C-alpha cells in the first residue's frame with residue numbers, strides 16, 4: 138500500500154512539476170502584455186501609470202486566490218475518503234444487545250457458570266472456544282492457564298459480554314448474563330485486560346475511571362492492594378502525578394499495578410485479571426495475591442496467567458488447550474491428573490520431569 142501511495146504521489150508531483158512552468162509562463166506573458174499595452178496607452182496620454190500598477194497587483198492577488206482554492210479542493214477530496222471511513226465506524230451495529238425486558242434481579246453475588254460454551258470470532262464455525270463448562274462459586278479464586286493463543290483471554294472476555302457466545306450459556310448467580318442490563322452486569326465486574334490502557338492525565342484521573350469520586354482513602358487502599366502505593370508515594374505529587382499519553386513515563390510493571398488498582402477500586406463482585414502480573418516481580422506479585430485474598434474475600438477472581446506461581450493457590454485451575462478445558466482442579470489434583478499441567482510445571486520449575494504416584 139505504501140509503495141502504491143508513493144507511486145501515486147510521485148506521478149502527481151510530476152504532473153505538477155511539468156504544468157507549473159507552463160502556467161507561470163502564461164501568467165507572466167499576460168503581465169508583459171498588460172505592461173506593453175498599458176505603456177502604449179500611457180504614451181498616447183490616455184492612461185495613468187498608477188492604473189497599470191493597480192491592474193498587475195490585482196492580477197497577482199487573484200492568481201494567488203485561485204491557486205489556494207485549488208489546494209482546498211484537493212483537501213476536500215481527501216477528507217471525503219476519511220469521512221467515509223469514520224461514517225462506516227459510526228454506522229457499525231453493536232451486536233451486543235440489551236435485554237428486551239430486563240428482569241429486576243437482586244445484586245450480583247459473583248457465581249459464574251459456563252455451560253457448554255462455544256465461541257468463534259469469524260462466525261464461520263471455526264471455534265476458538267469449544268464446549269467450555271465449569272462453575273466458579275462466589276468468592277472462589279479461579280486460575281486459567283494454557284499455551285499462547287489457546288483462548289484464555291477470549292474466555293474471560295465473554296463474562297462482561299465483550300463478545301457473546303455462539304452457543305451455550307453463561308450464568309451469573311444462575312441467571313443468563315444476557316438477561317442482566319449491560320450496565321448492571323459490567324458494574325459488578327472489574328476487568329484488567331491483557332494490554333490495559335492508561336489515559337493521559339493524573340494517576341488520580343485514571344483511578345476515577347474505576348470509580349468516579351473515589352475518596353483518598355479508597356484510592357490509597359486500592360493502590361496498596363495492587364502494590365502500587367510504593368511507587369506512587371515516591372512521586373513528589375503522589376496521586377496528582379501526570380501520566381503521559383500511552384503511559385510512556387511509567388514502566389511496564391507500574392502500568393500493570395495501576396490498571397489493577399483501577400479495577401480494585403470498583404470493589405467488584407467478579408474480578409478478572411488477564412495476565413496482569415506478567416511484568417511484576419515475584420515478591421510484589423505475591424503481595425498482590427495476599428491483598429486480593431485479604432481485601433476481597435467475597436470476590437470471585439479469575440486469574441489468567443502463563444506462570445503457575447501466579448495461580449498455584451487458586452481454588453480451581455482450568456487448563457485450557459486448543460480452546461477446550463483439558464483439565465480442572467487444584468494444583469495438587471492437576472499434578473496428578475493432567476500431563477499438560479505437569480509439563481508446564483516441570484519447565485517452570487526447571488526440572489526435566491516430575492513423577493507423581
Ligand SMILES: Nc1ncnc2c1ncn2[C@@H]1O[C@H](COP(=O)(O)OP(=O)(O)OP(=O)(O)O)[C@@H](O)[C@H]1O
Pocket residue numbers: 258259265283284285286287288289290291292331412
Ligand atoms: N479479535 C479477534 N479476532 C479474531 N481472532 C482473534 C481475536 N482475538 C483473538 N483471536 C484468535 O483467537 C485465538 C485465541 O486468542 P486469545 O487471545 O484468547 O489467546 P490467549 O490464550 O489469551 O493467548 P495469550 O496467552 O497469548 O494471551 C487465537 O488463535 C487468536 O488468533
Ligand SMILES: [Mg+2]
Pocket residue numbers: 289290291331411412
Ligand atoms: Mg491472552
